[in-house]
Each structure stands twice: as structure tokens, then as C-alpha cells.
Amino acid sequence: MAQTENSVTAYDVEDWKNKGRTQMSPAERESWLNEGQLLLTDYAEGIEREWELIKFYGQLLAAVADWCIVFLKGAHGPKWTDGQELNYKRRRIEYQQEEMITHGFFIPPEFADLPPEMDVNYMRGxxxxxxxxxxxxxxxxxxxxxxxxxxxxxxxxxxQTACMRIRPDEVTGRVGKLQEAVEKNDFPGMRRYADADPVIAAAAVCRAEMEPALDDLNPF
Structure with a gap:
């Protein structure tokens, strides 16, 4: 997985250890120790390289997975279209590929091609x-x-509204944004505000606090 030739493996280290269990002359023993020092240094560097590859591969895999999730299920951004979100994630994949190449790793064949660049107005569903x-x-x-x-x-x-838990303008303001999104075909806005339950719940709380305040304005 380290993508390097002639890298030292755990088998090489084990062979070196086994060699050290045999009878040697002092000169041979010194040569064996020197060989081991170089071998273990290369082995440690190889392990470090393996971990570096795992890090880059994981980042690339996560970037590809993020793109696939948005493509299959749509995004949830309040302002961006799915097309804009997908193109942003495409640039992230490209960046991760460039990082791997810069650090001397090749791109796995299954991730060598970038996903298509999307129309910025694309919206799933x-x-x-x-x-x-x-x-x-x-x-x-x-x-x-x-x-x-x-x-x-x-x-x-x-x-009158300063001490309310939910002010009237907070309720009507959210609905106004939903109305505007529908009128302007603002799909990210529609997706963001198209949830009636929290608005209806907020309206009920707001009404309960408005009624006593309105009664105070009309005492008779």
C-alpha cells in the first residue's frame, strides 16, 4: 500500500532477527548490527509513509463520498443549489488528488477521474x-x-413584544421568506423554509402571549 519499490517489510525485519540467532564472529555480529540499524530505520520510515498514505486516501475517499451523498440525496444548504454544492465538492476532490500527487502517491484508479461539473442551477427533486x-x-x-x-x-x-418568547415578526418573517422563495423559484430557500410544523408551533406560543397584551390595550 505504500506505493514504493523495494520497501522494507515486517518479513525483512523478522529475517534479520532470525539471522541474529545464529553463531557469528565479532566482525559478523558488528556487520549484522549495522545492517539492522539501516533496516529498522527504513522500516520505520516505511510505516510512517504507510500512515501518510492512509491519511491522504481517507481524505480523498471522504471527499468522494460527500459528493455522492449530495448527488443521490440533495444538499441542505440554505443558499447554495445542489449544482453549486456538487461543484464545490468536486473542487475538494481535485484538491485531495493534487495533494496525493504532490506527496508522491498515485491516485487509485477508481478515483482517478473527477465527477462531472454540474449546472449551477441543478437541484435534485x-x-x-x-x-x-x-x-x-x-x-x-x-x-x-x-x-x-x-x-x-x-x-x-x-x-409589548420585547419580553415575548416568540415575537410576531419572527413568525411572520419566516413565512414571508417562504412565500418569497416560492414566488422567485428559489429552491434552496424553499427547501430551507418548507417545514410547517415549527412555524405553527411558534404561532401558537406567540398567540398565547399576544392575547393578554392585546387585552391590555382594550381594557373595556
Whole structure:
């Protein structure tokens, strides 16, 4: 695995040890020790080289695996498309290949070719992303708690909302980002915000805190 010729192996070291168990003259013993010093030095350097190769090979393998995961399942970046993410990971693979060559290792044949460069607008499952985003937006807009928050948010100022665990603008702001993403075909944005459950839960908490504050504005 060290990818070097005539490298010293554990078998060579064992042979040298066995040779030392035989009867030798003082001169032969000294020659044997000198040989062993060189042999063990080369063996230690070979082990260090093996570990270096394992490190580089592992980094290259991880970079390839990352690319494959995004290609098969899509990315989860809030701003990048899958195409942008794949091209970034492709550059990482290329960098790891260059690092191996720079340090004197050859690229394993199965990883010699770079993956294709992707269209920057590529998104895996783009139709499902938009479908899920629209469904989430519809679910939120039809939710009574969200409707209450949206309808009454303008009645409360900063003083009334400062101590709330979840402010009205935090709820409506996230929904506004989802609406904007759907309107502009922003697929990373749709994927990021297309989860109705946390918004609906936040709206319920916000409404529970808004109602007493609104009652204080209308004491009669």
C-alpha cells in the first residue's frame, strides 16, 4: 500500500532477527548490527509513509463520498443549489488528488477521474421541493394561530413584544421568506423554509402571549 519499490517489510525485519540467532564472529555480529540499524530505520520510515498514505486516501475517499451523498440525496444548504454544492465538492476532490500527487502517491484508479461539473442551477427533486414548499405554505396560511398572529401583529409595538418568547415578526418573517422563495423559484430557500410544523408551533406560543397584551390595550 505504500506505493514504493523495494520497501522494507515486517518479513525483512523478522529475517534479520532470525539471522541474529545464529553463531557469528565479532566482525559478523558488528556487520549484522549495522545492517539492522539501516533496516529498522527504513522500516520505520516505511510505516510512517504507510500512515501518510492512509491519511491522504481517507481524505480523498471522504471527499468522494460527500459528493455522492449530495448527488443521490440533495444538499441542505440554505443558499447554495445542489449544482453549486456538487461543484464545490468536486473542487475538494481535485484538491485531495493534487495533494496525493504532490506527496508522491498515485491516485487509485477508481478515483482517478473527477465527477462531472454540474449546472449551477441543478437541484435534485426540484418538483418535489416546490410541491412541498407550496403545501407547507398553504398549511401555515390556513392555521388559525398563524392567522391571528398575522392579523394582530401590527397592533403591538416593540415594548409589548420585547419580553415575548416568540415575537410576531419572527413568525411572520419566516413565512414571508417562504412565500418569497416560492414566488422567485428559489429552491434552496424553499427547501430551507418548507417545514410547517415549527412555524405553527411558534404561532401558537406567540398567540398565547399576544392575547393578554392585546387585552391590555382594550381594557373595556
Amino acid at each position: 426540484r418538483e418535489n421541493i416546490k410541491k412541498n414548499a407550496k403545501a407547507a405554505l398553504k398549511q401555515i396560511l390556513e392555521n388559525p394561530d398563524y392567522q391571528f398572529v398575522a392579523d394582530h401583529a401590527s397592533f403591538l409595538g416593540r415594548i
